[in-house]
Each structure stands twice: as structure tokens, then as C-alpha cells.
Amino acid sequence: MKIKRFTAGNMQAGLKTISETLGPEAVILSNRRLANGLEIVAGVDEAEYELFLESQPVDQQESDIIKAEPDQPAPQLDSETMKQLFAAMSDKNTQAFEPHATVKQPYLNTRITADVRSMTKAAVQAPKQPAKKPAPAAATPPVEQAAVQSDISMLRREIDGLKDMLKAQAEQLREPAVVTDISPQYERLEARLHTLGFSGRLTRKLLAQFDKEEAIETNWRKTMSRLASAIPTPIYEPFDNGGVFALTGPTGAGKSTTIAKLAAHAVRDHGAESVALVSLDWFQVGGQEILNSVADILGIEFHALTEHDSLQETLAQLSEKRLVLIDTSGSRPAIAHWNNLMEDTALRNQLRTLLVLPSNMHSASVNQFIGLHARKAFAAVVLSKLDESASFGSVIEPVLRNSWPVWFCTTGQNIPQDIEKADARALISRLLDALKKEPAQLATAG
Template sequence: MKVKRFFAADMRQAMKLVRDELGADASIIANRRVVGGVELTAAVDYEAPRLTPPTPGLSQELKKTQERIVTARAQLEAGERASSGPSVNRQLFGETLRQAAQDGSPEAQDFLDRLNNEMAQPASAKIKPEPAPRVAEPEAESGSGLSAMRAEIAGLREMLEAQLGNMAWGQINQQQPRQASLWRRLTQLGLPAELSQKLLRLVADEPNTRQAWRMLLAHLSHSIPVIRDELIEEGGVIALVGPTGSGKTTTLGKLAARYVLKHGSQHVALVTMDTYRIGAHEQLRTLGRILNVPVRVVDEQNGLADVLKEFSGKRLVLLDTAGLQAQDPHLQGQLSQLAALGTNVSKLLVLAATSQYQVLKAAYHTYKVCGLDGCVITKVDESATLGEVLGLAMQQGLPVAYLADGQRIPDDISRAVGHQLVSRAVSLAGNESPPDQAMADVFAGILHNQRAG
């Protein structure tokens, strides 16, 4: 038998190291959290390979953890009281010393008596010899023990999810190659796993892989919510909100220039609420001078309602906002002002296609309190995939209004169309399929989300 320890930043990377060096037949016999990541101890023997490699180490560790949880709960409920004999913290001395005291050793009994006297809390009433005073286990020790247990359980769950993800993907890859091929291609687009599952159910009865892929793209294009009418043509007040660096000011400039080139500058006005970034309003003023349109800054002297009232005669007012941290009270105040305007203002969330899905999802939940009407996808030219942002729009029902794919004003912006978005996502994905480990991680993520949900 060969036994070896592996260190990695997380459980999935550690499992990959085990598989790469010891093979799929390796068994995990121990795991623990260490500084900088996790440590796995794996073993492999040289028996004939089996179709499904057993994992005795995992079940043993899980059983031990469950037993420790039951013991810890029982100790907490009992308040660490012993059934008989001196009631003291057992971590301060061993069972041998306590047994010696029970057998009549005067030295051991004297030590226990002094230990009880030192640890017992002072009381105003006279302490009776029986029963002996109960000494509670320090809360810090109990808390650290439970924290260690929770961390160990979390590590076991992560390891179990990684192994089950590998098994699930291996089974699909061997038994359902057509479905596995479609899974790879949807993952290659960057779509969330849950959304890919729903789409695959729609083509489950189609035996031909090419036809199934065409049907998937058709379903995808019809599922993406879009704003069919161009917002700037309808006029009114349009506010752009979103995280720092998502491209709000550049997008505002593109929309303004797009409108000016078609209808002239006399019907447009620009407003900014961004007084936090150095030179932010100066950037907008420069754009206003180039386009020959008025620019106003919302500050302590000029409230948002007053500025919008000043421009009530304009057909189109474009409003730029500040990108701040989600917990920043200034951001909450800014969103509250926009929410108070209700349907009089169209709020568009600006999302960078270069952001990860969890970042996009966090941005949506931060800004949805102002009442979002749609979104603008930016930085498409810098992104490797488009599936993450399209997946968010589909899952949250957030219509896509515009697609921005460059810095040129006003050229690099276009109205969102479903089949064009899908075509762009496919072209960005390229021809390199995700490796088996990436697909196994996808299935592990599905298991994790099912458990968390």
C-alpha cells in the first residue's frame, strides 16, 4: 500500500492532485484544514481495478465526525457534569489520576481537592461537601471545539461533493455521450449549470446531436428577455446604475451621441449624481461640451428632483450615478432617491460581461431595490464568454436593452436582439471544449447548490 499526503488551496484541487498521482482507485483516509488550504492523506493498493472505486476512508471519517457531534451535543446539554466522582475539567488531568483518586490514593485525592477549590466559583452560601461543586467547561474551549467540528464537516462535505461530481459526470460521459456533448457545449458558453439543466430537458427526446444543439440555441434565443423598443427613442429620464468600473459613463456617452446624431442636441440633457470620484463630473462636462448639450451635477445645493424639473422640457435626460460599495450608506441613499421617482425614470443596470456570475448576481441584488427596468451588457469585446451575464438576465427576468462591445462613441453599442446575443455568445466560446475535471466541478457545484437550497 502507498500512503501520501497532499496539500492544496481547496478540496477540489487536492482531490485532483490525488487522482493525478495515485489514480482513481486511491482512497482518502484523512483530511484536515491547515494554514493556506487543506491536507489530504490518501492511500492506494495494487489490487485489480474496479469499476467503482470504494472510499472507506471517507465513510469512516464521516462516521467518526457524526459520533463526535453526538458526543459534543450530549456534553453541552449535560453541562460537562460527570456522573460520579470529582466534577472537574477532564482536559486538565487524565483518567489515570481520577481513577487513582477513586482507588484511595491520598496524593491523587489531595490534588483533585485543591483543583476543585481553585476552579470552583466563590459563593456567599456555605459550600456543602456533597455534592461536589460543578465546574463548567470554559466557553472558549467549547466554542473552538465546535468550530473545529464544523470546519471538519464542511471539508468532508466538500470532498464528498467533489467525488460525487466526478462519479456523476463519468456516468453521463460513458452512458449518455450525446447528452455529455451538449453539456460540454453549454458549459463552454458560460451558462449557469441550473439553466443548462433546464435547457437539456427540452431536447431530451431528440436523438440527433446536431439537431438537438440547434434546438438548444433556438430555445436560448427565445428565453433571453430583451427590450424590443429602443429606449432613447421613447424619451424620458433614463438612469444608469451599476458597480464601479462597469462602464456607466461611457455607455451614457454612447447613448447621448447616438441620440444627438439622429435628433440634434437641443432635446438632450445630461445629469450626474457621481460626486465621489475625483473628476467624475468633469468627464461628463467634457462630453457635454463636445455634444453641445447641458450638464448638471446633483449635489447638496441641487437636489435630484430640482435638476429633473429644470430639464422637464427635454425629450431625453440621461442620468449617471456613482458606483459605490454595496454597504456604503451613500449608495443606499442614492438608490432610495431613484426608487422614490417610481416609473418616471427608467433604471438600467450596467453589467460588465467580464465579471463572474456570482459578482453579477450580487450586483443585481444590490441594485434591484431601486426598481430595475432592464440592463446594459458592456465590455463584450474584453470577455471570454457571454453565458454568465445572459444566464443572470434569464434567471432574474431582467430584459437586456443594449450591448456595448468597445470604447468608440457612439459606434460600439447596439440594441439587444435575442438571436444576435446567442450568436455572439457562440462566437466568443471558441472551439476548445471544457476538460473532464471542469465538467466534474460543474456537477459538484450542482450538488452543492442542491444541498444549500
């Protein structure tokens, strides 16, 4: 894929420049506000870009197009302190996050040795960056307020534009395809997609642009490239600006484990003072103790709420924290409770919900889980347990259908190592690994 950064005064001007530079097939990968406009990162499939270049006058500059390489290396937990910390607690991790058949040990934190605690506390103190304080509302002069208002409405419009674009992109995959002339090559690609876990319907959509004049591998590359373009993944660290995030997801999806991993990374990057955990999982016995242990080890603030506590009040107490992570339960009563909480507009506006989906989950089960939520407003998805399911096409389907961005992938039980910022190309190459385990599919595709 060819990727390029653009700066523009607004989204409309940016889209025009992108289309002129990368061609009509370019897609937006990310955008962010700058002091004087917008920075947009866009990309285009190499084959589409070459076609576009051929149609352009010869003076088109290619020198400013850069290859898609990750902007920042994936977080490597190479800090000696963190290594020691988690090596020291690895036994506890294993026990704490054992499969559900195992009875959870109550008060795991009481079994953590004093020296691990003291090492941890020493390791996690001294935040690198001070926690953000809310701006005092009364002190903002009217002119500044007007400027902020106009900024906000501009940002809203830009976000709307972006949403439309993503919708249109996903729509391409949503359109029912009418296949009139099925060739043996088409059938082979169909079989590959089936092996990857895609339904017949999505397979037909993905192959809607199958070109029988092209070699089978060219068709395959283009199909995978289109698939990668349709999965929005972040260029920048999703938690760069902090915030309050609630993780929801089916029972056993990996919510608590993911929170532990995210919290450990945040402590490493910004210090223990800047992070807090809140657990709403009073629905199952021992549901809050695991995070209590994690918080204790990391030296971060932890609030285990009960049905009598107010989430809003707790968040008010934590307003100076850079990052607050809320653990929820996937049980039906817990989701009903969550639905009630989200009726409150003020509370709703304070947080964003991340949907944790295990990669081996069937698309129908995802839909069923989503159906329990009164509001289906998920900021992004965490694809969990990628290590357990090679062919996770079925969970990608609802992601595509709903145009949900995928922010993180988790790849094992180890805290904090087994989590990475999602990358569409890496996801696709993981998917393709599944085919390598099914050599018959490739052998027949000549």
C-alpha cells in the same frame, strides 16, 4: 425563427390569434399600443413551427410569415458631421476613458480645442424633432381624462399579462431538471454550455428537453433557439419615446461611456437641444468631468449635482428635454444615496433605471451588486464590454432569472460607435463564436 406581427383589440385576443397562427410554442417578442388596440410581434422556433404546421389542416397560410430580419438597420453613424466630430475627439476619448489605473485628468473639457467645439456646436444644433412638452394638466376635459384613465388601466393589464408570459418563459429555464439518462451526446452539449460560461444548474435546465432520438446538432440548435427566446430584446428603438433614464452598475462597468454613446446617438437623431445629462457621481474624484467634456463637445445641457442638490428639482428644470440620462456611481455610499432617493415615489415614477452589467461579470457578483439595491426595479439591462468576454453565459444567468430585457450591448471603448441595440439572435451567435475559439468542444461532438 419565424416572426409575425399581429394587431388585436387587447392582449388576450392577441395571444389567442398568435397561438392559432404560430402554435403553442410562440413567444411574444414585443408589443406596443396603437390608436385602436395593440400591435404584437411574436416568434417561434422554426422546428416548433414546422411541428405545429404538421398538426394543422393543409390550408394554413405560410405566406404571411416573414423571416426574422431586423426591422431597422442598426444605427450606423455614417453622418459625415458625426464622423468628423468623433474623429476629432478620438484622442480625448481614449484619454478620458482609460482604465481605472490611470488617474483621471481633471477638467478634460478645458483641453478640447476651440475648432472642435465650434464644429460640434454647429453640428448638433437644430433638433430634427421638437422636444416633447408636458401636456397642461388643467386643460384636460373630464371625458378625456376618463378615456385616458381607462387606457392606462387597460395598458396596465396588458403589461401584467406580458410580464406573466415572460415569467412563465423564464420559469421553463428555472425548473430543476431531473436527468435520468445521460448519453455521451448530452455530455458533449453540457461541455459546450460549460465553455460558454453557464453554470451546471442552468446547463441542466437548458438541456431539460434534450431528445436522445435526435441528432446532436438538432438538439443543440433547439437549445440555442430556446435560449434566444428566453432573452427579451427590443424590436423597436428603446429610446424611441424618450424619457429619463438612470444608469446604475458596478464600478467600472462602463456607465459613463455608455451614457456618452447614447447621448451622441440621441443628439444625432433628435438634436442637441433635446438631450441633457445629469451626473450624480460626486463620489469619486473626476467622476463628473468626463461627462462634462462629452456634454460640452456635444453642446448639450449638463448638470453636475452634489449631495446638496435636488435631483427632483433638476429634472423639473429639464422637463422639456426629450431624453435625460443620469450617471451614477457604483460605490456603496452612492448606492445607499440612490436607495434614499428612490424612497421618493414621485421621483421614482419619473425615471427608469438601466442596469449596466459587464459581460465578464460572474453571476454571484451580479447578485451581490443587485442585493445592495433596496428596489430591484430595473427597466432593462445594458450588457457592456462584450468585446472583452467571448463566453458571457454567467452574466446571462441573472438576466434570465430576473426576466430583465436586454436593451443595448456595448462592444468597445469608441464613442459613439461601440454600442448596438441588443438582439437575442446576435447575442447567441456571439456566444457561439466563443465555441469556435474552443475547437476541442466541437471536435468531440460528433
